[in-house]
Amino acid sequence: MSGVKEIKITHVEKTRLNDQSLENAPFGHFFTDHMLVAEYKNGEWSSVEIMPYQPLQLAPSLAALHYGQSIFEGIKAFKDVAGNVAVFRPYDNLKRFNISAQRMQMPEVPEEIFIGGMKKLIDLDRNWVPAIADHSLYIRPFMFATDAVLGVKPSETYKFVIILSPSGPYFSSPMRIYVEEKYTRAVTGGVGFTKNAGNYGASMQPAVKARELGYDQVLWTDAFEHKYLQEVGMMNVFFILNNVAVTPSLEEGTILAGITRNSAIQILKDMGVKVEERKITVDEIIESYKANQFTEAFGTGTAATISMIKELRYKDFVMNFNTDESKVAPELKQRLDDIRKSTAPDNYNWLVKI
Numbered sequence: 001m002s003g004v005k006e007i008k009i010t011h012v013e014k015t016r017l018n019d020q021s022l023e024n025a026p027f028g029h030f031f032t033d034h035m036l037v038a039e040y041k042n043g044e045w046s047s048v049e050i051m052p053y054q055p056l057q058l059a060p061s062l063a064a065l066h067y068g069q070s071i072f073e074g075i076k077a078f079k080d081v082a083g084n085v086a087v088f089r090p091y092d093n094l095k096r097f098n099i100s101a102q103r104m105q106m107p108e109v110p111e112e113i114f115i116g117g118m119k120k121l122i123d124l125d126r127n128w129v130p131a132i133a134d135h136s137l138y139i140r141p142f143m144f145a146t147d148a149v150l151g152v153k154p155s156e157t158y159k160f161v162i163i164l165s166p167s168g169p170y171f172s173s174p175m176r177i178y179v180e181e182k183y184t185r186a187v188t189g190g191v192g193f194t195k196n197a198g199n200y201g202a203s204m205q206p207a208v209k210a211r212e213l214g215y216d217q218v219l220w221t222d223a224f225e226h227k228y229l230q231e232v233g234m235m236n237v238f239f240i241l242n243n244v245a246v247t248p249s250l251e252e253g254t255i256l257a258g259i260t261r262n263s264a265i266q267i268l269k270d271m272g273v274k275v276e277e278r279k280i281t282v283d284e285i286i287e288s289y290k291a292n293q294f295t296e297a298f299g300t301g302t303a304a305t306i307s308m309i310k311e312l313r314y315k316d317f318v319m320n321f322n323t324d325e326s327k328v329a330p331e332l333k334q335r336l337d338d339i340r341k342s343t344a345p346d347n348y349n350w351l352v353k354i
């Protein structure tokens, strides 16, 4: 294990679980007893430790705070009715994490630490995985630069951390979406395909402005013409056009390759829905809407799974969708949830048992 012999474990003296109800826990507010912390220095991962969840001590000159070498992942674990715990597609998150790391000139995290450490950590805190319908354990691995010197250059030291957050249902009522024409999330040659912290910082102001206009999120468009559709907020986006599921393709490097997106493509095919990954313009969806062939739109992501869109606004043109009549999104969500909770067969080996 690249310099690492074993994971040192320090247990909490007493769990906090007793006075912490997991029922309807708000997303990302509560954390389990333990966390994992690994250190990178001298060109290798050295110590890997599981310890009580606690604040980190960091230098004010910490490189990540100044120059933004900071990446993360979002994964979910579920407990089935028999009490078994399984993580949904963590190897895909590992792959994507290391793609983000490469682009941000950060070291890759080996499988032994990312997956091996995560399994040990979840096993230790398995009582925190809610056994309640629609609840899950949200897993947040992240890495950031820890050099304590000012000067713009890749850091030589890093911390990799995993924290766990039990979460209740993520109620996402159908969204009202504003097609963004001024701000840009991602551009070819940029970092849109990575889960790096700066992407989220840059998205806050456009999201707040959309909210002030009464919209839940923006639909991002390309940087040059504001014509090609990219993602909806922090989710991938699908359009049902003439009974075909169309989603923006990944080759421009401006779309985050969502694992829910990838799972949705597979399940849609299983449902007999044709899927197209390609470029798609705002003009195309408007024409399709006018021809009564644009019937549904939805976002996909780990936190909310599938979020339906009830309104899309482009300039002064408003497209409305009666989500009570949506056929594709509800079945897709149901099928995906059933696989994650082990109430349907896991035909693609997406679940990793703990």
Ligand SMILES: *Cc1c(COP(=O)(O)O)cnc(C)c1O
Residues within 6 Å of the ligand: 074, 195, 231, 233, 234, 235, 236, 256, 257, 258, 259, 260, 261, 300, 301, 302, 303
């Ligand atoms: C995380 C994320 C997604 C969704 O990815 P999943 O792997 O499905 O959770 C989509 N878009 C952006 C910008 C994201 O950060």
